[in-house]
Amino acid sequence: MRNIYRPELMQVIDARRQTPDVKSVRARFLDPAAGRDFSFRVGQFGIFSAFGYGESTFNICSSSNWRDHIEFCFRKTGRVTEALWEIDEGDTIGFRGPYGNWYPMEEWEGKNLIFLGGGIAMPPIRCAIWYALENRERFGEITIVYGARTVADLVYVDELDKWAAGPGVRVIRCVDPGGETPGWTGEIGFVPMVFERAGVPAGNSVALVIGPPVMIKYTLPVLDRMGIAPQDIYTSLENRMKCGLGKCGRCNAGECYVCKEGPVFTMEQLSRLPTDY
Amino acid sequence: MSRIITEAGLRELAEAWLRDGQAVAGPSEVKLGLIQYRPITAAARLLFDGFVHPANSIKEFFFPRHEPLYRYRLEGSRVVLEDCEPPAVKQLVFARPCDAAALPVLDHVFNWDCADEFYNRRREATTVVTLACSRYDDECFCTSVGLGPAAEQGADAVLFALGGGAFEVRPTTAKGDAAFADRTEESDRTATPFAGPPRRVALPRVEFDSPVWEDATLECLGCGACAYTCPTCHCFDIVDEGNAAGGMRAKNWDSCQFSLFTLHASGHNPRHAQPRRQRQRIYHKFHIYPEKFGPILCTGCGNCARQCPAGLGVLNVLKAIEASHAEHLPA
Amino acid sequence: MSETNGFEPKIVAYVCNWCTYLGADLAGTNRLEYPPNVRLIRLPCTGRIDFNLIVKAFEMSADAVLVSGCHPGDCHYTAGNYHARRRWMLFRPLLEALGFDLRRIHFTWISAAEGRKFQQVIAEITESARKLGPYRPYEANGESKWRPAGLPPPKRRSGDDASLRTTARELLAEGKAGVVIGRGERGPVLARKPEDADRLTWNGASKIALTAYLKRKEVRALGKPAIVAGPADLRALNVLEQESQIRREDIHVIAAEGPGAAPPDFSDLDALLQLEPGERMAYWAGEFDRCVKCYACRQACPLCYCERCIVDKNRPQAIDTSAHARGNFAWHITRAFHLAGRCVGCGACTRACPAGIDLRLLNQAAARAAERQFGYRAGADPKAEPLVGVYSLTDKEEFIG
Numbered sequence A: 001m002r003n004i005y006r007p008e009l010m011q012v013i014d015a016r017r018q019t020p021d022v023k024s025v026r027a028r029f030l031d032p033a034a035g036r037d038f039s040f041r042v043g044q045f046g047i048f049s050a051f052g053y054g055e056s057t058f059n060i061c062s063s064s065n066w067r068d069h070i071e072f073c074f075r076k077t078g079r080v081t082e083a084l085w086e087i088d089e090g091d092t093i094g095f096r097g098p099y100g101n102w103y104p105m106e107e108w109e110g111k112n113l114i115f116l117g118g119g120i121a122m123p124p125i126r127c128a129i130w131y132a133l134e135n136r137e138r139f140g141e142i143t144i145v146y147g148a149r150t151v152a153d154l155v156y157v158d159e160l161d162k163w164a165a166g167p168g169v170r171v172i173r174c175v176d177p178g179g180e181t182p183g184w185t186g187e188i189g190f191v192p193m194v195f196e197r198a199g200v201p202a203g204n205s206v207a208l209v210i211g212p213p214v215m216i217k218y219t220l221p222v223l224d225r226m227g228i229a230p231q232d233i234y235t236s237l238e239n240r241m242k243c244g245l246g247k248c249g250r251c252n253a254g255e256c257y258v259c260k261e262g263p264v265f266t267m268e269q270l271s272r273l274p275t276d277y
Numbered sequence B: 001m002s003r004i005i006t007e008a009g010l011r012e013l014a015e016a017w018l019r020d021g022q023a024v025a026g027p028s029e030v031k032l033g034l035i036q037y038r039p040i041t042a043a044a045r046l047l048f049d050g051f052v053h054p055a056n057s058i059k060e061f062f063f064p065r066h067e068p069l070y071r072y073r074l075e076g077s078r079v080v081l082e083d084c085e086p087p088a089v090k091q092l093v094f095a096r097p098c099d100a101a102a103l104p105v106l107d108h109v110f111n112w113d114c115a116d117e118f119y120n121r122r123r124e125a126t127t128v129v130t131l132a133c134s135r136y137d138d139e140c141f142c143t144s145v146g147l148g149p150a151a152e153q154g155a156d157a158v159l160f161a162l163g164g165g166a167f168e169v170r171p172t173t174a175k176g177d178a179a180f181a182d183r184t185e186e187s188d189r190t191a192t193p194f195a196g197p198p199r200r201v202a203l204p205r206v207e208f209d210s211p212v213w214e215d216a217t218l219e220c221l222g223c224g225a226c227a228y229t230c231p232t233c234h235c236f237d238i239v240d241e242g243n244a245a246g247g248m249r250a251k252n253w254d255s256c257q258f259s260l261f262t263l264h265a266s267g268h269n270p271r272h273a274q275p276r277r278q279r280q281r282i283y284h285k286f287h288i289y290p291e292k293f294g295p296i297l298c299t300g301c302g303n304c305a306r307q308c309p310a311g312l313g314v315l316n317v318l319k320a321i322e323a324s325h326a327e328h329l330p331a
Numbered sequence C: 001m002s003e004t005n006g007f008e009p010k011i012v013a014y015v016c017n018w019c020t021y022l023g024a025d026l027a028g029t030n031r032l033e034y035p036p037n038v039r040l041i042r043l044p045c046t047g048r049i050d051f052n053l054i055v056k057a058f059e060m061s062a063d064a065v066l067v068s069g070c071h072p073g074d075c076h077y078t079a080g081n082y083h084a085r086r087r088w089m090l091f092r093p094l095l096e097a098l099g100f101d102l103r104r105i106h107f108t109w110i111s112a113a114e115g116r117k118f119q120q121v122i123a124e125i126t127e128s129a130r131k132l133g134p135y136r137p138y139e140a141n142g143e144s145k146w147r148p149a150g151l152p153p154p155k156r157r158s159g160d161d162a163s164l165r166t167t168a169r170e171l172l173a174e175g176k177a178g179v180v181i182g183r184g185e186r187g188p189v190l191a192r193k194p195e196d197a198d199r200l201t202w203n204g205a206s207k208i209a210l211t212a213y214l215k216r217k218e219v220r221a222l223g224k225p226a227i228v229a230g231p232a233d234l235r236a237l238n239v240l241e242q243e244s245q246i247r248r249e250d251i252h253v254i255a256a257e258g259p260g261a262a263p264p265d266f267s268d269l270d271a272l273l274q275l276e277p278g279e280r281m282a283y284w285a286g287e288f289d290r291c292v293k294c295y296a297c298r299q300a301c302p303l304c305y306c307e308r309c310i311v312d313k314n315r316p317q318a319i320d321t322s323a324h325a326r327g328n329f330a331w332h333i334t335r336a337f338h339l340a341g342r343c344v345g346c347g348a349c350t351r352a353c354p355a356g357i358d359l360r361l362l363n364q365a366a367a368r369a370a371e372r373q374f375g376y377r378a379g380a381d382p383k384a385e386p387l388v389g390v391y392s393l394t395d396k397e398e399f400i401g
């Protein structure tokens, strides 16, 4: 009997603390055949399990070009994430997926990319950034604005430098006022303001904005003033999910099952959805 | 000409299934005044008449309240998974038409895009025999949702009471035929159609942004009584139960009426107040589901009203919506 | 190891860190041998030993459980053991009503100096558990045919509907109340506009306790509530006040009768206790088999007001969320115990249950213990100290070894 709820087993090959409450994990399918058959598109998510504790939904934050393993990055907030916090190299976890839709990277070709992320929202953007960098010639200018409450809350800091070294890539990092450390060389301020100050040229651009609701709320008017249309602004929703298969009835916003028709939406699409997210 | 079976014949049919090691379920008196669909171990427990609707639904026999999905064993850092499967026995379920009619509706959600074989297996293994109604109560509104006492949807055979302990049998599928093969007699008695409840509501347009949610559903307490006794509600949770050595992952009923159902890790809750959760329930049934899959997600069984401790229920909310539309009509 | 068919009971002992644990340690250093059947679990204080742990131990196949701590007067935290003693006085009757075999549940005081007593207690418990044989919790030995008579129909209220409606209309019209919580023909009514007052009636339907609305965020947001209260509602208001959940001056009470002084009718409980423990458990196993975990019982209860109920907490997951025997027993033991000394006997839980489970009987088991042992009736007196939460030096302890 085909059991759609049964996860594939994965072996953790690296688990790394990114911040006091965020960890990133690299894992590889235990069954080599499952690994060979597996492919996904950046923006999709998986349902990861810590056996004995349950399942949690995370974005696959590695690039879809990396065939050897996948990565995810999570914040410790509850039962499952606390259990996952304890895992280490060699441990076994479960994975179901990939689920959901993805960033339309083909449609974005030839355009300038603006990535705006807040806090733990970096992982779902990171996969798109790596993908764009690995296919650098297909995209225009790349701007990345990444902010967190404090310096200690920034994730994947080591990669920010790598990205900044790429041709035509501008990386702006910022922390909320008061969150800076003495040696902090980045900006101080909230993502929307920092982004507006940066004066990024807006022509022929698409923006991917992921972060807490307040960040999104204040970022949209900025993008609007720059003339970026709602259908060119993308985000990824985090409605609570259980099955990821369009069955358990938990994730919907009106007639849209976010686990299947999402999590990636343009602002234009969101404006047509009931505000149930 | 028709085929008829006596009540004793029906019990004999049930006994035969039980003798065969198969499962039988149907309305039975659990305690004084409480009739529920229950698995039964003796055909004498089955009730064929004398009640309107059991206090629960037959969905439990297809989508159990607790369904182990697989077991896991932890051996050091190694994990061993073992699939669980629904029991291999066949089931014979006696049901009201409004319960049976929920099955073809539920088939959609459990099968779109990918198939939930736990549900499908049980569905395939089950023969559903409906007992056409000959009475109704104030909560029944099957005729308002396009069904009725003789609806055949989801049934493998329909029974019509002829009086005097006899039933006319109308098989509607091969499974139904097989169940009644050699068990009926030819007769010239046929059942007189029973009209069922009057139409109680003209299905109104359900709007997401409307004051009616606050006005008509504030009394809701956010329990799961309506969803758990509803034949069509199908939300579930996925949980782990076990310890350091092993355990299982299971699919358990859940309800959109619980306040934690959509609570995010950040503390944000898109449905932060009870009227919003009620809106989800009604909107899902009368807008989202038909929009996605065609049929509405309600068979008018009335259980949500019968079982609601706060006196609500879908019919009453629909009536309130209807009234609110009328209020807003130009004079 | 033993003569009884090789059955070796598993005994879980929850012991306090300051006395019994040291007593056990002393037994060890003095080479006083005691049966290896016991698994010691050290906790700060008997006052911290949640009964959920006892239930969990049985779920995980313990054959007997021991809770043991410092003697009265010796508690490291002054009074934790007194609190534990009082809770046990209510907890034991509840377990008894459920059909648990109380011979498997032990409580003792063992001090740090009493290594020998520890040795003896463990030997005795092990021996008695060995005689009792393996424990299979919640396993119904057949079906129970016993049925309670059930809740009596609600009493007719003596109030007059016309004046009730006038009062409610005026309260709403003059802005003295933001909502009037009452009963209507179909069920509870939250009257918010003066014209809604016409839907109120003294003898309307309600499967729930109207006071349950006082805990709801949506209702609180409406402004000062007025409540059309019957005797049980008045008792519930008293308990809510005792527990600092409400201030009486913040609620307008419309009542036609007092909180009621007649003793509750315990006849169903008496009949239940006439059954053998095994049949009692068979009865409950049959009842809980129908529980779908809809939590209507909780939602309908005036005193289940926790912001996040213990069943909704998952760190740790004290109660399995599945509606199987284990999960359901754990839920109902917890629910009833959390209401011990607090339940006002309104019957809402039982009326609300779509599965027809007579939950009232469990609440009564604790309620009667409260009456018998302490002369305490929940909700009778808003000035009384809540029963659980205080203790007395003279609390009975005949069950403590």
Ligand SMILES: Cc1cc2nc3c(=O)[nH]c(=O)nc-3n(C[C@H](O)[C@H](O)[C@H](O)COP(=O)(O)OP(=O)(O)OC[C@H]3O[C@@H](n4cnc5c(N)ncnc54)[C@H](O)[C@@H]3O)c2cc1C
Pocket: A045, A054, A055, A056, A057, A058, A059, A060, A073, A074, A075, A076, A077, A078, A079, A080, A081, A082, A120, A123, A124, A237, A238, A239, A240, A241, A242, A263, B260, B262, B263, B264, B265, B266, B267, C314
């Ligand atoms: C499509 C999608 C992608 C996500 N990507 C990431 C990611 O890359 N990194 C990351 O850290 N988090 C991500 N999340 C959020 C993440 O799923 C939850 O934080 C996580 O599941 C909490 O699990 P838990 O078991 O530890 O918490 P629980 O103990 O179950 O609950 C703790 C709190 O988290 C809430 N919660 C539980 N499950 C979810 C859920 N699935 N979604 C939202 N809130 C939940 C609960 O209501 C509760 O308040 C994503 C969510 C979605 C839907």
Ligand code: SF4
Pocket: B226, B229, B230, B231, B232, B233, B285, B297, B298, B299, B300, B301, B302, B303, B304, B305, B314, B315
């Ligand atoms: S919503 Fe109510 S009437 Fe409709 S199927 Fe469910 S329980 Fe029956």
Ligand code: SF4
Pocket: B219, B220, B221, B222, B223, B224, B225, B226, B227, B257, B304, B307, B308, B309, B310, B311, B312, B313
């Ligand atoms: S409508 Fe009734 S049964 Fe449904 S959640 Fe609300 S109070 Fe419970």
Ligand code: SF4
Pocket: C290, C291, C292, C293, C294, C295, C296, C297, C298, C352, C353, C354, C355, C356, C357, C359
């Ligand atoms: S109301 Fe009844 S079915 Fe629902 S959780 Fe309580 S006891 Fe179980």
Ligand code: SF4
Pocket: C209, C297, C300, C301, C302, C303, C304, C339, C342, C343, C344, C345, C346, C347, C348, C349, C350, C360, C363
């Ligand atoms: S009888 Fe007791 S437990 Fe039940 S609802 Fe009333 S106060 Fe709560």
Ligand code: FES
Pocket: A240, A241, A242, A243, A244, A245, A246, A247, A248, A249, A250, A251, A252, A257, A258, A259, A260
């Ligand atoms: S997560 Fe279950 S339906 Fe979307």
